[in-house]
Amino acid sequence: MAYISKNLNRPSKNSAGTREKFNTYVSFVPLDVIKKDPETDDNGVKTVEDLVLNAGEYAEKIYASPSSIKITKTSDGDEDAIGWTTGVEFSHPGDELEKNEFEQNRTNVPGIIIVGFNQCGPNPFAKIIGDCSAPVYLKVEGQNDNEGTKSLFKFEQTVKSTSVPRFHYGNIPFETPVDTVAADATTIDASAGNGEYQLQDGSASAATIDAFTNVTESTVITLKGSGGTNPSVVNAATNILLKEGASWTANLNATLTLKAFKSGAASYTMIEVSRS
Template identity: 30%
Template sequence: MTYMRQRVRKPAGSSPAAAAPKESDIVILAAEDTLLYPPRDGNGINLMGNFGIKSGASMHKIYHTKSFLSAPFESDGEEDGITITQSIEVRIPGNKLEQKEFLQGWLGVNCYVFHKSCKDDFWEVIGTPCAPVQIMPTKQDNNDGRFFTVNFQQFAKSELLPANYSGAIIEADPTAIADAAAVAVDGETSLQYKLPSLDVTAAVSFDSLSNLDQGQFITIYGAGGADPATISSGDAGAATVVLKSGTQWTGLEEAAIEFQYFDAGATKYLIEVSRS
């Protein structure tokens, strides 16, 4: 999709360039734990959908001193060769064992970092699938204070600015589904569901789709088995499923598929956004 150039107006508020207070936690996700990195929309910034993560993995919240967070990006290069380097730096106060273990455990790990302003309704994501970030820690321990300064730095340059993410911060396992042929989706309970492991395959069918907003995203995870469950385009109980190119999805272990929900009145649609 081609970007349609838009006019940029002055942001609302009397002082739009003023510093924005930050959330007290950043969120870190290891790239190797990521099954789905949501695609960007046609304008190149908003991520469409939720992150999908491997079984047993989660996103990790890390406390930081809010007033010291800095999340710049830089550009360099010559004409027709401009690239972007993303980064975020935070200060972690103290000198605790678990803080050192965190730094040691994440050293050399490709990851994505999420941070949020209290003024915004989205998380900003530092790092991309082809250019993740890694931690570069330093420590101060003297008469002026005890704290770790952690810079998350891209080593591969890209053409991408940090993305905006309005999806879920995942800290729990997806809701387990007992019967692949009778999936009940309730937006008030969960937007992430895991199919059962099967020895005899079954076509996924949706018994009900409730408490969902237009355009909401739903993630289905596979669980494998000798003959895993499948999702095909067409009538699937309470929903009509639309898959990219009509290609069937198989619920293998560590596979995931993301749908966007639309209610057209007589028909409810689940339209594929991405898969792994």
């Protein structure tokens, strides 16, 4: 489907030109661990799939001094060859061994960088900078003197891309899930907050998950499949809206990301954001 022409009006968000609400951690993912880079919708910016990594691989979290985070985005080129060059830079304090090991082992490694927004707000999302055809590379400017100790990390594309940073509302695989759901559970308790919820194989039969508790308007959770003989199932229901009404089965490493929508005075509907 072709892009539908739209007016670019004044943003509805108050003071939209002020600094965005960056999360305090960014994530780096080397290209060689990516199993499935998420596709976008027809407009080419919003992802419609989860980021899927090879078994046993995870995004690498990096602390970034919040006021130092800066996303760069430039388009240039000759006629009929204009492309995008994007990147992100931020400061990381100190000069600990782990930081130097990261610098040593991630230099000249192509990857993508993920910057999160609105971690504590009603609409958390992330921007994915770089892709499999135009990855980012790490460059470092270190400081260790009487004025301070820190490194300026710059993740930059070295070739032009055909797209701006993608807006990602789906899963980002981290090493530790926020919670492990009991085998045979039919209700997901979201009190552990946003993140991955690891499911377990059913003891005798496949459990059907049909309820979510302790959710708020800012809840975005990802169910991660266990595989096995009796993997759990999520079916479309009054309080669970799935794309095209298609059921989801918790096969090994499969993911289903859901966002809470307040549908009543004290009730919520979980709406599918993406799956893999």
